[in-house]
Amino acid sequence: MEGGILSNGSKGKELPSxxxxxxxxxxxxxxxxxxxxxxxxxxxxxxRVLMVAxxxxxxxxxxxxxxxxxxxxxxxxxxxxxxxxxxxxxDVVEVLVDCDQDALLVKVIPRKEEDLCHTGRSSCFYRRVVxxxxxxxxxx
Amino acid sequence: MEGGILSNGSKGKELPSxxxxxxxxxxxxxxxxxxxxxxxxxxxxxxRVLMVAxxxxxxxxxxxxxxxxxxxxxxxxxxxxxxxxxxxxxDVVEVLVDCDQDALLVKVIPRKEEDLCHTGRSSCFYRRVVxxxxxxxxxx
Numbered sequence: 001m002e003g004g005i006l007s008n009g010s011k012g013k014e015l016p017s018x019x020x021x022x023x024x025x026x027x028x029x030x031x032x033x034x035x036x037x038x039x040x041x042x043x044x045x046x047x048r049v050l051m052v053a054x055x056x057x058x059x060x061x062x063x064x065x066x067x068x069x070x071x072x073x074x075x076x077x078x079x080x081x082x083x084x085x086x087x088x089x090x091d092v093v094e095v096l097v098d099c100d101q102d103a104l105l106v107k108v109i110p111r112k113e114e115d116l117c118h119t120g121r122s123s124c125f126y127r128r129v130v131x132x133x134x135x136x137x138x139x140x
Numbered sequence: 141m142e143g144g145i146l147s148n149g150s151k152g153k154e155l156p157s158x159x160x161x162x163x164x165x166x167x168x169x170x171x172x173x174x175x176x177x178x179x180x181x182x183x184x185x186x187x188r189v190l191m192v193a194x195x196x197x198x199x200x201x202x203x204x205x206x207x208x209x210x211x212x213x214x215x216x217x218x219x220x221x222x223x224x225x226x227x228x229x230x231d232v233v234e235v236l237v238d239c240d241q242d243a244l245l246v247k248v249i250p251r252k253e254e255d256l257c258h259t260g261r262s263s264c265f266y267r268r269v270v271x272x273x274x275x276x277x278x279x280x
Contacts, residue, residue, distance in 0.1 A: 096269070124243075
């Protein structure tokens with residue numbers, strides 16, 4: 001795991017303890033083997049889950065500094081300012097981190113809700129899994 | 141990407157088109173290079189985000205068949221029935237999949253809300269990132 005250069009206190013610091021990571025105030029994001037963190041994006045006003053994407057360290061720093069959600073596209077292997085194509089920029093209201101600091105929850109206000117998903121929907125989660133023995137999708 | 145043996149229609153079927161994956165009713169979960177899918181777990185009653193975890197194919201099939209959330213622990217490299225230690229089992233109300241079928245949204249009712257997180261909290265997201273140049277955590 002990479003260390004947490006995002007927190008001042010972590011510079012040159014040894015790997016924090018599990019307790020520090022879980023209970024402390026040190027921001028020490030634990031990127032995965034691909035140097036990515038999964039990010040759940042929700043609408044800050046309603047709490048609705050909009051999408052799941054990934055950030056590398058640079059995307060995370062840009063998101064925090066510009067307050068505009070920036071991800072890392074795994075398919076394109078490049079930084080991706082959400083909305084740069086569709087106009088649906090995501091204004092960041094709040095970023096939360098989970099207990100072991102390997103996932104983020106990003107609360108946003110989308111600029112063009114109808115274009116949140118590239119399929120032209122207001123959330124990427126528009127189908128539920130149905131079935132008992134075999135499983136299919138149903139539009140919600 | 142592995143194919144979608146979870147859907148009857150996919151047996152022996154060629155890789156579906158992007159349009160089929162995004163708009164169709166075929167459940168064709170696209171596991172990552174580690175054979176995992178990220179799963180956002182939310183409280184079915186409030187929509188609150190509780191945790192992020194991963195499922196491999198077996199965890200997903202068990203979750204769908206037993207309606208009890210089962211994940212794959214990356215640290216232990218083993219199936220993990222959420223709640224088997226804490227008693228905070230997650231009863232699954234609904235499972236949604238995203239546009240490109242590489243992330244899940246699992247709506248649950250936790251049996252023991254106060255033990256959702258192993259730190260003894262009702263959500264794993266209990267700290268926000270604060271700061272402008274350097275970043276720290278603050279308990280919410």
